[in-house]
Every structure is written in structure tokens, then in C-alpha cells.
């Protein structure tokens with residue numbers, strides 16, 4: 001049963017609403033798919049790359065508020081897809097979606113959203129919503145689009161209130177590939193689109209897919225690796241059967257502490273066997289859990305393409321070299337974080353966020369194992385951190 005007043009009342013002409021669990025209704029205009037969906041509301045400050053954001057599986061069970069006011073300008077295409085599986089359920093934007101005008105566009109963003117079952121809401125004061133999230137934390141909400149303007153508000157509110165929230169939620173097993181896959185995509189170029197990955201390349205990286213963005217695999221290929229992707233719940237034996245030179249731990253949605261139940265024992269065993277490891281985002285968080293650290297839910301999270309991160313230590317093999325102290329501008333999408341205070345002896349903090357000092361990288365002493373909280377593959381975002389793929393592939397074999 002819903003237990004809050006819904007305010008303000010629906011204005012004339014509204015066809016979409018973001019109904020927060022506390023009863024606050026943000027009224028606007030629906031686009032994309034009709035219907036409703038529940039999730040945690042976050043904000044992303046990227047100025048470009050909305051299609052990659054909306055297809056990043058790490059956003060499963062989330063509603064993305066774009067702080068950049070004009071969304072839709074470059075339309076949508078069949079290439080800028082980061083995952084074919086579940087991802088953000090919807091998005092909230094300031095202005096009416098801009099008609100597409102770009103040589104790569106194949107579809108209006110509104111039509112693409114509809115085709116992918118995602119709900120859009122325009123006409124929202126996204127600055128006020130972002131300030132609300134910064135002050136009060138990321139709320140649970142229902143996003144709804146009814147072309148005829150008819151909403152069952154008590155039912156929508158009950159859904160927002162009954163939803164358990166992301167904390168304690170394991171979503172990786174919902175978004176992972178179910179079968180092993182020989183990864184075949186290479187880096188994208190304007191002239192040729194995506195390249196092909198040579199299957200005889202060395203070294204061989206086995207990538208555990210907790211909800212991976214495809215551009216990570218393309219970057220591993222670009223750095224010279226052959227990549228075999230295995231499902232989130234692959235056992236140690238299944239991973240080792242591929243005779244990996246190194247194992248990659250992917251990004252993904254949900255709470256790392258909940259996901260770690262099946263992933264962490266495998267990661268621990270790989271660490272014990274001295275298999276080189278590289279984790280990104282959720283993979284970084286679970287590497288930290290395997291090494292004995294703790295993760296926490298953040299107040300508002302980090303999501304955008306402009307997050308400064310500083311290299312603060314060399315890493316075990318001195319791999320950052322002279323570049324310690326350097327700042328990278330990074331792409332980020334996380335709502336949980338490794339608690340830097342809980343890093344045990346033998347785990348070195350290699351990167352920190354210059355926004356809030358939170359942990360952004362670790363390296364395990366005596367092992368070829370490291371992780372970063374941010375997204376070096378960009379998609380979207382700056383490319384300052386591509387060196388990490390070369391560093392990892394370079395340490396194998």
C-alpha cells in the first residue's frame with residue numbers, strides 16, 4: 001500500500017511522470033516506450049554518448065537523468081551499443097528530444113527508445129532533480145509514460161515504495177551472457193566501423209562478464225589480446241579450462257557485495273594461483289572484496305565523462321613510472337565504491353577521485369593484479385586511460 005501523498009497534481013497535457021517513492025511527482029512529456037518501470041534515479045553529466053549510456057548494462061534497474069539539456073541531436077545508430085542485454089529502464093531529459101542531424105544517425109532517439117522498450121520523460125527541471133539527488137541521495141522511483149495521460153498513481157507509488165532498491169541486489173546474473181563466446185570485435189574507425197579480432201592473437205584473456213560494456217573487449221583486442229568471454233557464474237575450473245594468460249573482471253550493475261557471493265571465491269582462487277587480473281568498476285570492486293576490503297553504497301554516485309582521477313602510487317611493477325601524480329579525466333558510472341579505509345596490508349591504493357577522494361584504483365602487492373573504479377574504455381568519454389589495457393596485456397605471458 002502506498003503511504004504518501006502524491007504532489008503536485010497532474011497538470012493538463014502531461015503524458016509522463018517520474019514518481020519518487022516519497023510521493024513527489026515530476027510531470028512532463030513521455031517519449032519512447034509507453035508503460036512504466038521502477039528503478040533508482042541517478043544523474044549523468046556527459047555531454048555526448050547518450051546511446052552508449054543507455055545501453056551500458058551497469059545501468060540495469062536505473063533511471064538516468066541527463067544533465068546535458070539537449071538529448072537526441074545525433075540520433076541513434078546500430079553501432080553505438082555497449083550491451084545487447086538489460087540496461088537503463090528509462091531516462092529523464094530537460095528539453096523535448098531534439099530531432100536528429102548527424103551523418104551516422106539511422107533513427108530518431110525517440111524511436112530507438114521505443115524499439116528498445118525504454119521509457120523517456122522530457123520537460124523536467126533536470127537541474128532541480130540533480131540538486132535533489134545531491135542533497136538527499138539517489139531516490140527510488142517509477143518512470144511512466146501514458147500517451148493518453150491516464151496514470152494509476154497509487155499503483156505506481158506502491159511500486160516505487162515496494163521496490164527493494166539497489167543495495168543488496170545482484171543483477172550480474174541477470175545481464176551476463178549465458179554461454180561462452182569467442183570475442184570477435186575490434187576497435188572502431190570512421191572508415192571501416194568495427195574491426196575483426198584475429199583469433200590467433202596472443203596473449204589469451206578470459207573475460208568474466210558481469211554485465212560488460214563491449215568497448216572493453218574491443219580495447220583488449222586493440223592492445224593485442226585474444227578474448228574469450230565467460231558467464232558471471234563460470235566456476236574456477238571453467239575459467240582455467242581456457243588456459244588464460246590473464247583474467248579480466250568486467251563492470252556490471254548492482255551491489256558488488258551481493259554479487260561477490262559467487263564471484264569473489266573464484267577471484268580469490270585466481271589470485272592464489274597468481275593469474276594476472278584486471279578489474280573495471282564492478283570487477284574492481286569485487287577484486288577489492290576478494291583481497292579483503294569492503295565496499296559501500298555511495299550517497300549519489302559518480303556518473304559522467306569529466307571525472308578527474310589522480311595516480312597516487314606506482315603499482316606493484318612500477319608501471320605508472322614517472323607518471324605518478326598525473327591526472328586523468330575519466331568516464332565514470334558507479335553508485336558503490338571500495339572503502340579506501342578498509343584496504344588491507346598488501347593492497348595499494350593507486351588512484352583517487354579528485355572530486356571526493358574516494359578510491360579509484362588498487363594494485364595487489366606481489367601480484368599482477370589491479371583494478372580501476374572508472375571506465376578506461378570511455379564509450380562515452382575521454383580516452384586518457386586507454387593505457388591500462390596496454391599495461392594489462394603487456395604484463396601477460
Ligand SMILES: NC(=O)CC[C@H](N)C(=O)O
Nearest residue numbers: 058251252281282335336
Ligand atoms: N559500472 C559499473 O560496473 C558499476 C558497478 C556497481 N554496480 C556500482 O554501481 O558501483
